[in-house]
Amino acid sequence: MVVDSVTAVEGEPLAPRTTLRIGGPARVLLRCATRDGVVAALRAVREAGVPWLVLGLGANVLVPDDGLDAVVLTLVGDLASISREGTRIRAGAGAQLARVVRESLSAGLAGVECLGGIPSTVGGALAMNAGAYGQEILNVLAWVEVVEDDLTVRRLERWEVHGGYRWSVLGKGRIVTSVELALRAEDPEVLREHVRKAREQRQRAIPPEPSAGSVFRNPTGDYAGRLLELAGCKGLRRGGAEVSQRHANVIVNTGVATAADVRALVAEMAGRVHERFGINLALELKVLDGKGKVLAEPGSPLA
Ligand SMILES: Cc1cc2nc3c(=O)[nH]c(=O)nc-3n(C[C@H](O)[C@H](O)[C@H](O)COP(=O)(O)OP(=O)(O)OC[C@H]3O[C@@H](n4cnc5c(N)ncnc54)[C@H](O)[C@@H]3O)c2cc1C
Incomplete structure (x- = not known):
């Protein structure tokens, strides 16, 4: 593929890219570092008539033993970056959710502090509407940028993103590339207590x-x-x-x-x-x- 921001690897093993550590290789793995790279990658994949899917941290998927006869896209580089302005955090969908939570805590912001222990990318979290201990990622979404299956790039406002318990419309047929989360200032002591409780409960529950x-x-x-x-x-x-x-x-x-x-x-x-x-x-x-x-x-x- 002749696009600077996309690198391709044939036959990339997927087991190390899932938290279950199970599954065979991908026909091709594409690492996309920019939104335009995602569009170019998707265009090439569609022209080749090959099925595709986007993989985050692989924390909610079971990959078959024979692998995937499909193109697997992952988001890196610009699409894994994080920045903050006031109470808003902007993140590439490939960024780890834990990094976003750390950034919010260091700025004294509430809204995602209970989600720090969830192994996830930001994109995977939005696709699944990840949640824990009373918090869900969709509750703090301001807007999201997606590349649709027909290659159009759209910015969806929160009210356009339907979702509920562990699902959202972002999880199928489109790729989330970046998001903005709207958080709120909170007393650091209160935040620390929320984090402590969530950590304690998670340690007891998760093997x-x-x-x-x-x-x-x-x-x-x-x-x-x-x-x-x-x-x-x-x-x-x-x-x-x-x-x-x-x-x-x-x-x-x-x-x-x-x-x-x-x-x-x-x-x-x-x-x-x-x-x-x-x-x-x-x-x-x-x-x-x-x-x-x-x-x-x-x-x-x-x-
Ligand atoms: C130890 C452990 C604890 C967990 N605890 C929780 C918990 O407390 N709460 C909870 O909600 N979940 C939990 N999970 C499940 C998992 O962490 C979440 O579902 C997580 O959000 C998956 O994110 P991911 O990046 O790994 O996505 P993946 O597993 O890689 O993908 C999941 C789905 O999201 C899609 N997807 C990924 N990235 C994008 C993108 N950029 N655009 C569009 N679609 C995308 C994929 O195509 C796939 O359909 C836990 C998992 C583990 C292993």
């Missing part, structure tokens, strides 16, 4: 082994983890994939897990909850097929 966080969404009025625990899922194992002893809604990679192991375990967990409670759990984890298509969207039952 230290490689995982993708919650596998299933919480059904209305209940917790997937509670139902899975009562259905006897803790400690269940398929190959190298195991349901965490610490949290029944988290699958960990004990070291040799394959995507097939994880999928078998996911099916077993969902089956047990359905058998015991008659509830169809919906996936939060994005399980990808060989072309990078999400097999079961968050919000729909496992296919």
Whole structure:
């Protein structure tokens, strides 16, 4: 590809680019450092008729063992930068969410202080409407710039971005390139207390082994983890994939897990909850097929 701000690697292994540490290589990985680079990359990909997807920190995806016969775009350089003006933080979508949170804390700004422990890029967080301990990223969004699948570049104001519990319209068919977050000044002591509480709760709940966080969404009025625990899922194992002893809604990679192991375990967990409670759990984890298509969207039952 003849664009300065885009570099291409064929057959790039994806397992190290996911928090589960699972999955085969990408047909091609494109590292895009500017918005124009994203447009050029997408144009080339569309002309070649190849499927594409954008990958953040890979903290909510399951990549197949044979890899992806697709072009995987990642955002770097300008698209991973952060700046602040007053109570507003502007970030490239490839920037790590933790960096944005650190910047907000050092400026005494509230709104994202409980999100610091979520492994995520800013783009991934907006696509998923990441949230924790009463905060969600969409609640502080001012505007977002996206490259649409038809190559148009648009700036969407907050009211144009629909989303809810772990989903948003930004998560499909478009690439978030940059965002502005509107935060508010807060007493540093109050901020520190919020951070401390969130950290404490997270340390208790989240296992230290490689995982993708919650596998299933919480059904209305209940917790997937509670139902899975009562259905006897803790400690269940398929190959190298195991349901965490610490949290029944988290699958960990004990070291040799394959995507097939994880999928078998996911099916077993969902089956047990359905058998015991008659509830169809919906996936939060994005399980990808060989072309990078999400097999079961968050919000729909496992296919
Ligand atoms: C240990 C652990 C703890 C977690 N705790 C939480 C938690 O408390 N709360 C929570 O909400 N989540 C949590 N998660 C899940 C995960 O961190 C979030 O879903 C996160 O926002 C995913 O971001 P990512 O950059 O890794 O996206 P990826 O996993 O790389 O991608 C997720 C989706 O977002 C899309 N996407 C990524 N970047 C862009 C972009 N620039 N433009 C458009 N679409 C994009 C991808 O195509 C994909 O569909 C946890 C995960 C782990 C491993």
